[in-house]
Amino acid sequence: MPSSVSLVTDAKPQLTLEAADAMATAAVAEATAKKFKDISVFVLDASGRVLVSKTMLNCPPLIPEIAHGKVRSHASTPARTPPCTSTRPPLLRR
Secondary structure (H helix, E strand, C coil): CCCCCCCECCCCCCECHHHHHHHHHHHHHHHHHCCCCCCEEEEECCCCCEEEEEECCCCCCHHHHHHHHHHHHHHCCCCCCCCCCCCCCCCCCC
16 A cells, blocks of 8 residues: 555544555455456445445456445444453464
């Protein structure tokens, strides 16, 4: 993301259109660089409104609908704090 892009506005912290566009552009660039199949990207604000959507040219028609549904369901789910695990033994050891 370019350093000249402001991530939040001066008043109430919220994602700017420029930052949302930079995020979507970075996702498309990463997919292209890693030679993934074409993708569809949606960036929402805190209230769940779509700020930016980008779909690569050869993306199947259903993929944008799925991506939009996934991001909408994620945005409508409240963030959960993980449970305290300090008293439980670790499940994986290195």
